[in-house]
Amino acid sequence: MNFEFSSRxxxxxxxxxxxxxxxxxxxxxxxxxxxxxxxxxxxxxxVKKAAEEVMDEDGAAALQYGSAKGVGKLIDTVVQRSKxxxxxxxxxxxMISTGSQQAIDLTGKMFVDPGDxxxxxxxxxxxxxxxxxxxxxxxxxxDMDDDGMRMDQLxxxxxxxxxxxxxxxxxxxxxxxxRTMSVERRKQMVQIAEKYxxxxxxxxxxxxxxxxxxxxxxxxxxxxxxxxxxMSTFSKILAPGIRVGWIVAGPQLIKKFTFxxxxxxxxxxxxxxxxxxxxxxxxxxxxxxxxxxxxxxxxKDVMINAMKKYFPSDVKFSNPDGGMFLWVEVPGDVNxxxxxxxxIKNNVAFVPGEPFYANNAPSGRFRLNFSNTxxxxxxxxxxxxxxxxxxxxxxxx
Amino acid sequence: MNFEFSSRxxxxxxxxxxxxxxxxxxxxxxxxxxxxxxxxxxxxxxVKKAAEEVMDEDGAAALQYGSAKGVGKLIDTVVQRSKxxxxxxxxxxxMISTGSQQAIDLTGKMFVDPGDxxxxxxxxxxxxxxxxxxxxxxxxxxDMDDDGMRMDQLxxxxxxxxxxxxxxxxxxxxxxxxRTMSVERRKQMVQIAEKYxxxxxxxxxxxxxxxxxxxxxxxxxxxxxxxxxxMSTFSKILAPGIRVGWIVAGPQLIKKFTFxxxxxxxxxxxxxxxxxxxxxxxxxxxxxxxxxxxxxxxxKDVMINAMKKYFPSDVKFSNPDGGMFLWVEVPGDVNxxxxxxxxIKNNVAFVPGEPFYANNAPSGRFRLNFSNTxxxxxxxxxxxxxxxxxxxxxxxx
Numbered sequence: 001m002n003f004e005f006s007s008r009x010x011x012x013x014x015x016x017x018x019x020x021x022x023x024x025x026x027x028x029x030x031x032x033x034x035x036x037x038x039x040x041x042x043x044x045x046x047v048k049k050a051a052e053e054v055m056d057e058d059g060a061a062a063l064q065y066g067s068a069k070g071v072g073k074l075i076d077t078v079v080q081r082s083k084x085x086x087x088x089x090x091x092x093x094x095m096i097s098t099g100s101q102q103a104i105d106l107t108g109k110m111f112v113d114p115g116d117x118x119x120x121x122x123x124x125x126x127x128x129x130x131x132x133x134x135x136x137x138x139x140x141x142x143d144m145d146d147d148g149m150r151m152d153q154l155x156x157x158x159x160x161x162x163x164x165x166x167x168x169x170x171x172x173x174x175x176x177x178x179r180t181m182s183v184e185r186r187k188q189m190v191q192i193a194e195k196y197x198x199x200x201x202x203x204x205x206x207x208x209x210x211x212x213x214x215x216x217x218x219x220x221x222x223x224x225x226x227x228x229x230x231m232s233t234f235s236k237i238l239a240p241g242i243r244v245g246w247i248v249a250g251p252q253l254i255k256k257f258t259f260x261x262x263x264x265x266x267x268x269x270x271x272x273x274x275x276x277x278x279x280x281x282x283x284x285x286x287x288x289x290x291x292x293x294x295x296x297x298x299x300k301d302v303m304i305n306a307m308k309k310y311f312p313s314d315v316k317f318s319n320p321d322g323g324m325f326l327w328v329e330v331p332g333d334v335n336x337x338x339x340x341x342x343x344i345k346n347n348v349a350f351v352p353g354e355p356f357y358a359n360n361a362p363s364g365r366f367r368l369n370f371s372n373t374x375x376x377x378x379x380x381x382x383x384x385x386x387x388x389x390x391x392x393x394x395x396x397x
Numbered sequence: 398m399n400f401e402f403s404s405r406x407x408x409x410x411x412x413x414x415x416x417x418x419x420x421x422x423x424x425x426x427x428x429x430x431x432x433x434x435x436x437x438x439x440x441x442x443x444v445k446k447a448a449e450e451v452m453d454e455d456g457a458a459a460l461q462y463g464s465a466k467g468v469g470k471l472i473d474t475v476v477q478r479s480k481x482x483x484x485x486x487x488x489x490x491x492m493i494s495t496g497s498q499q500a501i502d503l504t505g506k507m508f509v510d511p512g513d514x515x516x517x518x519x520x521x522x523x524x525x526x527x528x529x530x531x532x533x534x535x536x537x538x539x540d541m542d543d544d545g546m547r548m549d550q551l552x553x554x555x556x557x558x559x560x561x562x563x564x565x566x567x568x569x570x571x572x573x574x575x576r577t578m579s580v581e582r583r584k585q586m587v588q589i590a591e592k593y594x595x596x597x598x599x600x601x602x603x604x605x606x607x608x609x610x611x612x613x614x615x616x617x618x619x620x621x622x623x624x625x626x627x628m629s630t631f632s633k634i635l636a637p638g639i640r641v642g643w644i645v646a647g648p649q650l651i652k653k654f655t656f657x658x659x660x661x662x663x664x665x666x667x668x669x670x671x672x673x674x675x676x677x678x679x680x681x682x683x684x685x686x687x688x689x690x691x692x693x694x695x696x697k698d699v700m701i702n703a704m705k706k707y708f709p710s711d712v713k714f715s716n717p718d719g720g721m722f723l724w725v726e727v728p729g730d731v732n733x734x735x736x737x738x739x740x741i742k743n744n745v746a747f748v749p750g751e752p753f754y755a756n757n758a759p760s761g762r763f764r765l766n767f768s769n770t771x772x773x774x775x776x777x778x779x780x781x782x783x784x785x786x787x788x789x790x791x792x793x794x
Binding site: 225250 | 398400401402403404405406407410412431432433434436439441442444445448449452453456457458459460461462463495496498499502506507508509510513524527528531532562594596622623624636637638639640641647649650652653656657659660661662663664665666667668669672
């Protein structure tokens with residue numbers, strides 16, 4: 001039958017990124033494509049113990065319906081954790097979400113009417129584009145440099161698009177580039193948002209996974225007027241299979257978020273909220289995060305060194321201070337989707353650059369993930385990738 | 398600051414049902430207001446054991462990102478369970494959702510553009526009204542009798558509203574009335590949906606909790622053309638704090654649902670999906686459901702008998718064959734919100750009828766929940782309720 005879908009549903013059934021990840025997941029392929037944390041470091045024993053204790057101590061409460069806003073103990077955990085990003089807050093400012101993806105979804109639903117402008121970094125997190133698009137967003141991309149989103153372009157974009165509702169940014173170790181926004185830019189961004197009365201959605205999934213340098217205060221930490229919606233997640237510091245994230249915003253806004261969340265899924269799984277709160281109460285999470293960072297920086301360094309060794313010298317790549325991704329730029333008019341097909345023949349995979357742009361994607365870009373591949377495999381994978389790039393460049397020369 | 402919300406956000410901050418539940422939850426009040434399962438029967442030990450085994454056997458997989466469609470083992474569990482409702486299906490027809498609330502949300506997002514008509518039962522599940530309203534639905538209510546939604550009115554409603562996209566129904570032990578749709582009506586409903594190319598969203602959270610009579614096949618079991626989206630949940634047979642539900646629909650539609658779900662929350666919590674699948678593999682769930690039904694039918698009978706004994710003889714109420722709710726009709730022009738305030742003084746609570754209607758709510762209706770109150774408290778609560786009704790009737794006479 002022919003379904004009469006709403007305007008929010010993409011006409012096409014094609015899912016290029018889904019197809020890429022499917023191919024990349026085949027046995028024998030060294031995949032830098034996905035965005036998976038290293039499962040070797042999942043705190044399985046700690047989660048098991050926390051789950052046992054939750055069932056022993058709070059079983060009936062954890063299995064009963066809960067509040068849309070979230071479990072009190074977990075909200076307290078979030079309030080405590082927020083301090084490290086300079087976000088001074090309290091329970092009235094926090095809502096638990098079903099992963100941070102839901103925070104993007106609810107923000108899109110609550111602020112974006114069809115035709116409204118959402119400003120994104122060029123490139124940006126591809127699933128954010130999908131969500132905002134489903135609410136009819138018009139996208140305006142702002143270029144980045146090594147200090148993150150360019151503030152001159154941002155202000156001009158808002159002037160050119162007075163119907164701008166949301167600026168979406170991943171300020172720390174951005175997906176896909178690995179870049180981090182400077183503290184100066186963060187302050188400017190807040191000033192611009194206030195000046196033009198636009199919301200900033202600050203998405204910070206990776207901030208805790210820092211390899212070098214000092215922690216930079218969140219954009220939210222400079223917000224005096226309530227224009228910044230801060231969101232983060234336990235995905236990267238605990239485990240992504242546990243779908244628990246959070247929002248920090250003004251109490252008035254948290255009320256609206258909570259009402260809209262109730263319609264979306266009543267509340268986030270109560271059992272896992274209790275488990276995460278218990279896990280934080282009983283474990284040295286900062287030590288655990290240090291372990292994760294130590295493993296990822298080693299993998300990142302192996303990747304950087306292998307790229308230096310094997311890549312053609314005109315290929316550029318970022319060298320992030322944290323997170324899980326880096327960004328590669330191949331010179332010339334290179335179709336990285338076609339290059340992907342060549343690489344698959346060499347049993348190595350990445351994500352081509354195009355899906356990270358809402359429109360007008362430049363050629364020759366792709367994303368590499370370094371968190372999910374052991375060091376020895378990274379060297380082999382980069383070697384394969386290098387020879388595929390060379391071969392592809394020859395064929396297309 | 399003044400937020401520029403999208404048209405999907407209610408202008409008002411008022412949340413009458415939230416306020417009712419807050420008042421009803423105060424100590425000393427016997428509450429028939431909420432829709433909570435009996436926590437005494439939550440299988441805490443079974444969930445604990447399942448969680449331990451999942452961590453021991455599948456820890457890394459359960460904590461890693463998973464598929465938006467759901468965990469394979471749990472999808473197999475759903476395929477098996479669907480048979481009892483006459484729904485013959487396979488894994489391609491199933492998607493796991495974050496509670497069945499998410500299935501309503503995604504259906505609204507995917508089928509309802511602003512101004513499109515959604516047909517609902519009068520009265521209906523109030524959170525479904527909230528969700529569809531957030532997508533701009535125009536509501537048309539169809540009256541019910543003891544056999545469920547009236548099919549003559551349904552067909553006329555579609556003829557009168559050619560932009561009808563979805564018919565939303567809770568065919569078994571409906572929330573709020575406790576009524577069940579007859580098998581004849583189910584067949585007619587499918588024929589009408591096919592004739593006018595309208596989707597049916599069949600919401601079946603309570604169907605397994607049957608006290609008397611034979612199980613009636615799902616509306617979906619009569620669907621030959623893919624017009625029925627079937628949804629259900631583990632909330633009422635396992636525990637509602639675990640937010641896991643599911644959708645059964647055609648494979649083409651499941652693909653779209655999966656794409657839209659990925660944008661909403663990436664996937665449902667992997668850990669709890671594994672736990673639910675493990676729980677089903679290791680426990681006699683049918684025996685557990687029998688225990689739940691046995692407790693609820695006793696509570697329901699105590700409530701019915703107390704109402705017969707204490708209520709004014711002109712007050713009508715339903716006597717459901719299963720589920721968690723029954724529906725009361727007080728004659729005359731009675732404002733049940735005002736009656737609620739009177740009842741709270743008597744330390745007893747219910748949910749007034751108005752929120753269960755999208756518009757033109759009749760007076761004198763309210764919902765009682767019988768699953769969450771011990772038998773001795775039910776008798777006391779109904780007595781209090783009866784005296785509040787009488788007092789209210791006198792004052793308003």
